[in-house]
Amino acid sequence: MSLAETMTAPAAAAKAPAAGDAARAPALIEARSLSIAFGGIRAVDDVSFSVARGEIFAIVGPNGAGKSTIFNLISRIYEPTGGRLVFEGEDITNVAPHSIAGRGIARTFQNIELFEHATVLDNLLIGRHCRARPNMLAEILFTPRVRREELRHREAVEEVIDFLDLANYRDQRISGLPYGVRKVVELARALCAKPKLLLLDEPASGLNTEETEEVAFWIDDIKNDLGVTVIMIEHDMSLVSAVSDRVLALNNGRTLALGTPAEVQSDPAVIEAYLGGEAS
Amino acid sequence: MRILFKTSYLDDIRLFQHEGQVLWYSLLALAVLAAPWLLPVFYVGELTQIFILAIAGVGLMLLIGYTGLVSLGHGAFMAIGAYTNTYLITKGVPFLVAFPLAGLAALVAGIVIAVPANRMSGIYLAIATLAFSQIVEQVIVRWEPVTRGFQGMAVPPPDLLGVPLTQGWQLYYLALAVLALVVLGAVNLVRSPTGRALVAIRDSEVSAQSLGVSLFRYKTAIFALSACITGLAGALLAHRMRFISPDAFNYLMSVQLLLMVVVGGLGSIHGAILGAVFVGALPQALAIMREYLPSAIGRTPGLEPGLFGVVMVLIVLFEPLGLYGRWLKIKALFDYFPLYRRATFKRQRSYLKTERVR
Numbered sequence: 192m193s194l195a196e197t198m199t200a201p202a203a204a205a206k207a208p209a210a211g212d213a214a215r216a217p218a219l220i221e222a223r224s225l226s227i228a229f230g231g232i233r234a235v236d237d238v239s240f241s242v243a244r245g246e247i248f249a250i251v252g253p254n255g256a257g258k259s260t261i262f263n264l265i266s267r268i269y270e271p272t273g274g275r276l277v278f279e280g281e282d283i284t285n286v287a288p289h290s291i292a293g294r295g296i297a298r299t300f301q302n303i304e305l306f307e308h309a310t311v312l313d314n315l316l317i318g319r320h321c322r323a324r325p326n327m328l329a330e331i332l333f334t335p336r337v338r339r340e341e342l343r344h345r346e347a348v349e350e351v352i353d354f355l356d357l358a359n360y361r362d363q364r365i366s367g368l369p370y371g372v373r374k375v376v377e378l379a380r381a382l383c384a385k386p387k388l389l390l391l392d393e394p395a396s397g398l399n400t401e402e403t404e405e406v407a408f409w410i411d412d413i414k415n416d417l418g419v420t421v422i423m424i425e426h427d428m429s430l431v432s433a434v435s436d437r438v439l440a441l442n443n444g445r446t447l448a449l450g451t452p453a454e455v456q457s458d459p460a461v462i463e464a465y466l467g468g469e470a471s
Numbered sequence: 472m473r474i475l476f477k478t479s480y481l482d483d484i485r486l487f488q489h490e491g492q493v494l495w496y497s498l499l500a501l502a503v504l505a506a507p508w509l510l511p512v513f514y515v516g517e518l519t520q521i522f523i524l525a526i527a528g529v530g531l532m533l534l535i536g537y538t539g540l541v542s543l544g545h546g547a548f549m550a551i552g553a554y555t556n557t558y559l560i561t562k563g564v565p566f567l568v569a570f571p572l573a574g575l576a577a578l579v580a581g582i583v584i585a586v587p588a589n590r591m592s593g594i595y596l597a598i599a600t601l602a603f604s605q606i607v608e609q610v611i612v613r614w615e616p617v618t619r620g621f622q623g624m625a626v627p628p629p630d631l632l633g634v635p636l637t638q639g640w641q642l643y644y645l646a647l648a649v650l651a652l653v654v655l656g657a658v659n660l661v662r663s664p665t666g667r668a669l670v671a672i673r674d675s676e677v678s679a680q681s682l683g684v685s686l687f688r689y690k691t692a693i694f695a696l697s698a699c700i701t702g703l704a705g706a707l708l709a710h711r712m713r714f715i716s717p718d719a720f721n722y723l724m725s726v727q728l729l730l731m732v733v734v735g736g737l738g739s740i741h742g743a744i745l746g747a748v749f750v751g752a753l754p755q756a757l758a759i760m761r762e763y764l765p766s767a768i769g770r771t772p773g774l775e776p777g778l779f780g781v782v783m784v785l786i787v788l789f790e791p792l793g794l795y796g797r798w799l800k801i802k803a804l805f806d807y808f809p810l811y812r813r814a815t816f817k818r819q820r821s822y823l824k825t826e827r828v829r
Contacts, residue, residue: 266681292683304678308738309670312483316664317671321683323664327692330663331656337663338484344664345480384682 218277219244219420220265220296220388225274227264234260236444237274242388247414247421249431251455252441253464258424259301260444262390266291266298278388292321295387299377299394301424305365311376312361315351318383319344348383354417355379355409371402378409382417389413391423395430403430410434428456440464486658503647507640515639516711517755522646523707525747528731529650529657530700532743535732537661538693539673541593544584544600545701546724547607548577552702553709553720554611554618557626566629570706577702578695580607585694589687604725611717623716626709636710646707653700657740660696669693670738701728734786736793745794753779 218241227235235257242248250258263269265276267288275284278294286294297318306314323344329337352358355375360368365376374394381389394410395403407430413419425431431438432452440447440461448458455461475482475489487493507515527549534540555576559569584603588596611618618624628637629645636642660666668689671679680686709715727750735746757775768774790797 268677268680287685288680289683289685292681298681300678304675306671306674306678308674309667313667313670317667317679317682317684320664320668320671325664325668327660327665327696330665331660333659333663338481341484341663342480345483349480380682 217244218242219246219279220422221277222261222265223275223277225261225264225271225276227260227269227271227273233444235264235271238439238441238444238446239274240439240446240449242420242422244387244420245414245418246437247410247423247435249435249438249452250422250424250441251426251428251431251438252447255443256441257444258441259392261441262298262392262422262424265296265390292384292386295385296390297381297384297386297388298390299374299381299392301392301396303370303373303377305373305377305380307366308364310362310364311357311368312348314365314376314380315348315383316344318351318380319347321384322347347385351379351382354382354412370397371399374398374406382413382419386419389419389421391421391425393424393426395425395427403427406430407433428452432456484662507643512639515643517751519639519643519646519711520708521747521751522643522650523704523711524728524731524751525744526646526650526653526707527701527704527728528735528743528747529653529740530697530704531728532732532735532737532740533657533660533669533700534693534697535729536737536739536742537666537673538669538690539592540588540690540694541597541729542600542697543597543722543725543729544602544604544607545697545728546720546722547604548580548698548701549705549708549724549728550607550611550717550720551580551698552577552705553715554624555702556706557624557709557715558617560627560629561624565633566631570629570703573706574699574703577705578699580702581695581698582691584698585691588694589690601722601725604722608717608721618717621716623714626713626715629710642707642710646711649703649707653703654740654744657700661740665689665692730783734783734793736795736797739795741798742793742795745798749794753782 221241222239224237224239225235226233226237238257238261240248250261252258260269264271267283267286271284275282277283278296281294283291283294306317309317323340326337352361355378357372357375357379360372360376365373368376374397378391378394381391391410394406398406410421410423411434414421423431423435435452437450438452438455439449440455440458442460442464447460447464448455450458477483482488487496503518506518510518527545530548531542531545534542552573556566556569556573559572560566564572584600588599591599612620614620615622628635629642630636631645636645661669668679668684671682671684672686672689676686705720712719731746731750732743733746734749735744736742754775757778761769761774763769786793792799
């Protein structure tokens with residue numbers, strides 16, 4: 192990926208005013224000097240950003256920059272050593288990890304964490320878990336209420352299946368599916384939770400150019416049709432500049448630059464991190 | 472092959488997917504209902520034993536096969552169920568009250584072990600549950616005022632509303648009824664949100680959590696439920712054995728239960744039943760076979776446990792999916808006859824998973 196090529200992309204320039212509007216809207220999620228250290232390594236060091244409702248926010252950076260760690264902090268898999276996370280005006284720095292989905296934050300994983308031995312349909316139905324209030328006793332008796340709820344969840348899942356065109360794979364087991372389809376199923380599972388904020392960890396990794404373009408359309412649809420705010424980690428700069436409103440560039444856990452895709456790509460510190468000192 | 476034409480979402484929810492299944496399960500139900508009239512008393516007793524093992528197997532399957540938590544201590548829950556039931560009945564409590572209380576006692580024990588077990592997984596959990604079963608065994612040995620220690624306890628026959636069930640066929644129907652209810656409950660559970668949450672925990676804890684599944688809540692609940700079902704099986708087993716002592720439910724029982732679910736096929740209720748039939752009937756089948764062997768071989772001592780072990784090793788070696796997995800393969804072969812490929816069920820290396828967040 193050549194930086195010079197994407198820097199001049201007209202799409203990126205056109206996004207700039209939209210980003211200005213987004214910055215004024217109330218923040219959906221805000222990270223205030225977020226930090227985490229594993230032993231002596233500061234994986235994320237004093238990173239602050241705020242993402243407005245309806246924005247597509249990209250996080251870029253070289254390997255080991257701390258991008259996925261930020262996601263794991265938001266989904267509360269990791270305990271931050273400093274800083275706060277505020278979602279919809281509420282502090283979520285110390286809430287239980289399983290309560291995150293119910294608040295409206297869904298995510299995908301860098302290396303696909305699907306339930307291998309279940310069908311696509313079952314995987315998507317698990318995505319509905321945070322919208323269900325299961326009562327074990329009623330389920331053992333399979334009361335009419337449980338049946339009604341099942342139908343309701345199924346309808347919600349079918350909407351997502353239509354949206355992402357997964358009908359052909361509905362009854363197949365994950366263990367037999369190709370990589371590209373798994374990525375889509377994971378995205379679908381996250382959407383089944385009806386999130387307000389979607390965290391996409393490298394949605395285009397391992398996909399070919401065509402599939403990447405498809406992902407770009409989907410991300411646009413997710414934002415425009417479903418009204419979901421998206422934070423994504425991505426290496427593919429063409430995808431980043433095509434869809435994202437603002438970009439956060441990280442290196443060694445620290446913020447390098449924050450701004451529109453064009454601004455970030457022309458930032459001397461970013462170019463230095465990617466290409467080495469001479470480039471600036 | 473049968474092509475299912477689905478017209479409603481209910482088609483994916485109902486218990487039987489098509490008429491063929493209704494037919495076969497009805498025939499099976501008729502066969503087990505008629506068995507006491509058709510079979511000699513001895514075999515009715517053996518079938519009762521298999522049903523009781525199957526109840527415990529379903530309980531353990533929910534824990535191991537669906538949630539992926541290994542327990543080497545389920546014999547202890549059987550013991551707790553058996554002793555609670557027997558003690559209450561000898562104190563004059565009717566069976567219909569004592570039996571659920573036996574399940575409840577095992578359920579409480581399940582919660583007690585589940586709370587620390589939440590912090591463990593895999594081999595460590597297996598060791599912890601094994602230790603738990605040793606503790607229970609020692610408690611039974613020492614708590615003589617209640618359990619009579621090594622003297623053991625005679626188990627009075629169960630009574631239904633004042634009618635004592637002394638005959639073999641009565642216990643047979645009792646065990647069958649409990650098994651049917653337990654299987655129905657388990658099948659209902661695994662087709663509802665809780666069942667899917669359990670599978671999610673088994674396949675990826677991280678992603679289950681990020682979808683809103685509380686690991687603590689579901690692991691504790693399934694441990695409790697599994698212990699409860701196993702406790703009920705223990706109570707019935709006490710009635711079948713008519714005499715209980717601490718060594719009736721030692722670690723060998725736990726291992727036998729574990730064998731059942733692994734041989735039957737992890738991750739399916741069918742597997743628990745098939746495993747119980749296999750583990751319960753194989754020693755008997757081997758004993759019968761022995762009579763037809765040349766006397767030089769047939770009289771060898773220890774032939775049955777030896778052959779039993781060999782068969783187990785062969786199954787685990789050549790059919791890791793268990794008996795139910797083998798059945799699915801045979802079914803697929805007929806369904807897709809000229810097109811069947813062996814690779815359909817081949818285990819493939821799964822894509823790299825995030826190890827770091829574990």
